[in-house]
Amino acid sequence: MKNKIDSPASARIEVRGLSKRYHYQPVLDGLDLTVNGGELCVLVGANGAGKTTLLRIVASLVRPDAGEVFAGGYTLAHGGPYRRQIGYLGHQSLFYSDLNAVENLTHYARLYHLADSADRVTQSIQLVGLSAHRTKPVRTYSRGMQQRLAIARSLLHDPEVLLLDEPYTGLDPEAARFLDERLRQLRAPNRAILIAAHRPQGLLSIASHVAWLREGRIAQHLPVTRLGEDPALSAYLKETA
Amino acid sequence: MNGLRRYLSAVWQVFRKDIQVEVRGRQGLPVMLVFALLVVFLFNFALQLSPGLQAGLTAGLLWVSLAFASTLGLNRSVSLEGENNALDGLLLAPVDRSAIFFGKTLSNLVFTLLVALVLLPVFSLFYDLNLLRPGLFLVVLLGQGAYTSLGTLLAALSIQTRTRDVLLPVLLYPLALPVLIAAVEASRGILAGTPLGDLRSWLFLLAACNVLFLAAGLMFFETILEE
Numbered sequence: 001m002k003n004k005i006d007s008p009a010s011a012r013i014e015v016r017g018l019s020k021r022y023h024y025q026p027v028l029d030g031l032d033l034t035v036n037g038g039e040l041c042v043l044v045g046a047n048g049a050g051k052t053t054l055l056r057i058v059a060s061l062v063r064p065d066a067g068e069v070f071a072g073g074y075t076l077a078h079g080g081p082y083r084r085q086i087g088y089l090g091h092q093s094l095f096y097s098d099l100n101a102v103e104n105l106t107h108y109a110r111l112y113h114l115a116d117s118a119d120r121v122t123q124s125i126q127l128v129g130l131s132a133h134r135t136k137p138v139r140t141y142s143r144g145m146q147q148r149l150a151i152a153r154s155l156l157h158d159p160e161v162l163l164l165d166e167p168y169t170g171l172d173p174e175a176a177r178f179l180d181e182r183l184r185q186l187r188a189p190n191r192a193i194l195i196a197a198h199r200p201q202g203l204l205s206i207a208s209h210v211a212w213l214r215e216g217r218i219a220q221h222l223p224v225t226r227l228g229e230d231p232a233l234s235a236y237l238k239e240t241a
Numbered sequence: 242m243n244g245l246r247r248y249l250s251a252v253w254q255v256f257r258k259d260i261q262v263e264v265r266g267r268q269g270l271p272v273m274l275v276f277a278l279l280v281v282f283l284f285n286f287a288l289q290l291s292p293g294l295q296a297g298l299t300a301g302l303l304w305v306s307l308a309f310a311s312t313l314g315l316n317r318s319v320s321l322e323g324e325n326n327a328l329d330g331l332l333l334a335p336v337d338r339s340a341i342f343f344g345k346t347l348s349n350l351v352f353t354l355l356v357a358l359v360l361l362p363v364f365s366l367f368y369d370l371n372l373l374r375p376g377l378f379l380v381v382l383l384g385q386g387a388y389t390s391l392g393t394l395l396a397a398l399s400i401q402t403r404t405r406d407v408l409l410p411v412l413l414y415p416l417a418l419p420v421l422i423a424a425v426e427a428s429r430g431i432l433a434g435t436p437l438g439d440l441r442s443w444l445f446l447l448a449a450c451n452v453l454f455l456a457a458g459l460m461f462f463e464t465i466l467e468e
Contacts, residue, residue, distance in 0.1 A: 061329055063467040084335035094330035096258070096321070098266035107261075110254045111334035113247060137265070153330075 010073030011037035011160040011190045018067030029216030040193040042200045045213035051196035059088040072160040087159030093146040097139035112157040124152040143170035162193040201241040251336035255344025269317035277310035300428035311353045315392040342462040349389040376431040384424030387450035
């Protein structure tokens, strides 16, 4: 039970029959979705469709009512080893406002037992362009700066599965270009990426697939090269552009 | 790194982070301290205690001050993790989630013990009674250990509610009643000069509460925190 699933495609997200209700209201209703290693899947859907709930379940932050979740070669039931494979960026930064960037990232690096934590923290902060602000408390950061640091946090332990919930929120055009470029670099056979986006148009140039979440299920899941095959999805994407 | 070392390292990291945030922000300990001292001053002036009554009442007043100050600290501990959803960051970490409970219990305990360290000499001064006794230190350690472990568990329960500031004391005070009764009785005995051996039933009750609440945290903390 505690061993990693022995599969050549272990760096993937697989969700089977996932259901979740809030206050007796179904949000996810028997949802199935697979994102293979090397894929970058954009999860689209209206507000309240359940995109965030799906990501939070895969990140092991929310317990599903039913269904199975596999990610990075482990199941949710594996606990710690499962979570080690996950990089998650949510709506909030998850930082302690009174600590600075170095202290916050070092805290996470130690929780992940990263051997070279000091080097990784320095490199991560440098990579997101916050070196000049690294010793300032996070409460003094703008929304965009906090988002950049949150991106650094989610990538700090080099996860096999990356879950990003509206990652472009608060980013200025330069930071958004940086994230595009970083996501291109991160697309690799040993990594599966799932991004929830309300307005996905900007992501289509770097994505491999689009999954449309509607009424608690994946209504459509297509490679970006075949989006034209589904007029309803194409129309939805145009609407949200 | 073996499993136990990883676990202890996670406990230490959560504890270390809480101390670091407190050192940077200074939003928890000073408030706890000021509040506890205010209770001492207010009761001193309001009750105008006569020396004969003091031994009996001082124990009660000491624990009222410590309990209120601890609750303030626990609320701060909860709001700290609620800010920017930092709790999610802890839950995402590849560590057994009970390590978060032990780390936070430890930091909450250290804060309340620091308050007690200031409070005991002040009580001695105001109520003309020596509270700086090894037996009383033991009771404070056991009583605060049980109170903060229960409080940390209940704080986790209240963290995802909108009324968390109110919910925590409402849940905590009734459930902590056995701890407070045992702590007050043991403290009263020590201040009256009763040998520790004669107070063992109260001390055993406090020790049992520590074991019970820590075990409850170990078993239920993860379930409590999951949405």
